[in-house]
Amino acid sequence: MNIQTSGATAGRNLYHWFGDKEKSNGSVEIKTGKTKEIWLVKQGDIVGYDEYTGKSKVKEVRYGQYIKEWKRGKLTREDKVKSGTNLALVPTYHIEKSEIEFLGEKATLFNRMYGGSLRKQTIKYKGGKIAFELSRYSKRPLEIKYKNGKIYAKLVGEIDEGEIISKTYDWKGENRIIETHNQVENTEKDKGEWQNIFRGQDASLEIFDKEGKVRCSGKIQNRQRVGEWIENYEKTYYLQGVKVSKNIFDGKIEPREVLLIENAQLRASLIGKLGLERIVKECEGKVIDTDTERGYELISLPIKARKPNFTSEQVDKEMRVLKVKCPSTNVYYCLRVPPNMEKCEQARQWTLGVNQREKALVFEQES
Amino acid sequence: MRTYRQGELIFLEIEKMPNWVKDKILTNKKQLGKVIREGEITGHKHEITNQGAVLVENSDNSFYNYDDEKQKDFKLPAGTMFLTSKNTIKIEHPEHKTLTLPKGDFVVRIQREYDEDRDRRVRD
Numbered sequence: 317m318n319i320q321t322s323g324a325t326a327g328r329n330l331y332h333w334f335g336d337k338e339k340s341n342g343s344v345e346i347k348t349g350k351t352k353e354i355w356l357v358k359q360g361d362i363v364g365y366d367e368y369t370g371k372s373k374v375k376e377v378r379y380g381q382y383i384k385e386w387k388r389g390k391l392t393r394e395d396k397v398k399s400g401t402n403l404a405l406v407p408t409y410h411i412e413k414s415e416i417e418f419l420g421e422k423a424t425l426f427n428r429m430y431g432g433s434l435r436k437q438t439i440k441y442k443g444g445k446i447a448f449e450l451s452r453y454s455k456r457p458l459e460i461k462y463k464n465g466k467i468y469a470k471l472v473g474e475i476d477e478g479e480i481i482s483k484t485y486d487w488k489g490e491n492r493i494i495e496t497h498n499q500v501e502n503t504e505k506d507k508g509e510w511q512n513i514f515r516g517q518d519a520s521l522e523i524f525d526k527e528g529k530v531r532c533s534g535k536i537q538n539r540q541r542v543g544e545w546i547e548n549y550e551k552t553y554y555l556q557g558v559k560v561s562k563n564i565f566d567g568k569i570e571p572r573e574v575l576l577i578e579n580a581q582l583r584a585s586l587i588g589k590l591g592l593e594r595i596v597k598e599c600e601g602k603v604i605d606t607d608t609e610r611g612y613e614l615i616s617l618p619i620k621a622r623k624p625n626f627t628s629e630q631v632d633k634e635m636r637v638l639k640v641k642c643p644s645t646n647v648y649y650c651l652r653v654p655p656n657m658e659k660c661e662q663a664r665q666w667t668l669g670v671n672q673r674e675k676a677l678v679f680e681q682e683s
Numbered sequence: 684m685r686t687y688r689q690g691e692l693i694f695l696e697i698e699k700m701p702n703w704v705k706d707k708i709l710t711n712k713k714q715l716g717k718v719i720r721e722g723e724i725t726g727h728k729h730e731i732t733n734q735g736a737v738l739v740e741n742s743d744n745s746f747y748n749y750d751d752e753k754q755k756d757f758k759l760p761a762g763t764m765f766l767t768s769k770n771t772i773k774i775e776h777p778e779h780k781t782l783t784l785p786k787g788d789f790v791v792r793i794q795r796e797y798d799e800d801r802d803r804r805v806r807d
Contacts, residue, residue, distance in 0.1 A: 632799050
């Protein structure tokens with residue numbers, strides 16, 4: 317069971333999520349350190365709460381009625397609800413309606429508000445057909461339809477409804493999905509906004525035109541576009557959120573060219589594709605240090621540094637790699653280490669989690 | 684503090700298991716199975732092959748300090764695993780020699796590799 321709240325003052329948004337059990341009537345006590353909150357529930361709605369510090373009551377809120385606050389036993393605040401102000405505590409459950417245009421058609425937006433926060437949004441075309449319905453916490457794929465019933469978009473993943481529904485009380489302007497879609501369509505302005513629709517790790521989307529043809533589709537991981545995409549009917553390719561050519565996507569790039577890529581994430585992704593060992597072998601780095609007994613080498617390779625975002629930011633201008641031999645398999649492999657490593661053993665200890673000034677690890681047994 | 688290594692896994696013996704780990708062991712919460720780590724690319728597993736060892740993961744997104752005064756500076760990132768057993772612990776992997784740990788409590792660390800944006804763990 318948890319209760320989450322956001323915002324402040326009497327108009328604070330409130331989620332009352334009691335987990336598997338819904339409390340219909342009574343009170344729920346939440347303790348956090350020295351603070352205790354007693355939430356009051358009536359017929360399934362939260363009607364208010366009392367807050368205590370130790371044994372002293374410090375706050376009393378009754379939604380739609382008043383707020384009271386105490387300091388050291390003295391009443392310091394008493395505000396009653398006035399309509400049209402921040403203190404207007406809206407009834408716990410109500411529906412807001414707006415007439416809008418959606419996908420080129422006249423439609424009505426319904427925002428179902430519950431305890432001050434948006435719980436469900438529905439857009440209905442004139443004539444009654446539903447464009448979409450989005451509930452908070454829903455994990456089902458979201459389908460958005462044209463007025464003729466054909467699908468406009470399929471969004472699969474944990475949708476951040478805060479992104480879809482840009483405003484709660486005074487809804488104006490374009491729905492975020494359309495806004496984002498327009499950004500994607502216009503490739504000059506394409507800033508990769510689609511991933512902001514989602515939160516969480518994995519997601520996918522498909523956008524269709526009125527004839528049912530896929531106009532835009534692809535996958536998102538960690539809020540970044542990955543893999544093959546279709547944008548404005550054409551195939552595009554992404555590695556770690558960066559648009560690349562098909563050749564690069566397929567790994568058809570020379571190891572030397574990889575070191576010239578400015579984007580660190582893209583470079584790391586391509587190093588992963590080609591293999592650090594191949595890069596080290598074919599790029600003839602400079603050996604900084606050797607450990608002949610164990611067969612280790614610390615190698616330096618120049619890389620193209622990106623421009624720093626701010627004056628004091630340090631960017632890497634070289635890559636340092638520790639070439640090590642596994643005692644079990646006798647196979648050599650490479651590990652990238654920070655560019656300030658000077659010795660093989662220092663670099664090795666760093667990979668084992670030992671930072672500067674910490675004691676080096678000595679193993680009883682290694683395999 | 685004795686330390687052991689098998690491939691990219693490092694096992695650091697600890698004097699005292701933090702209380703919150705003991706609670707998790709006792710309540711069976713966050714207990715993992717016998718596989719400590721599975722290679723992303725190869726699928727090879729570092730696996731506990733004898734009875735009695737318990738593996739627990741701190742999956743909370745925060746750093747914990749030990750409640751032991753001597754080890755209170757030992758900060759643990761999210762995803763850190765603990766291993767405990769009253770008997771010796773055998774860990775096998777297809778490519779590495781079997782590692783035998785003495786009975787006791789261990790923190791499991793994964794070898795890391797430098798990433799310009801953040802450190803990342805070695806991919807197996």
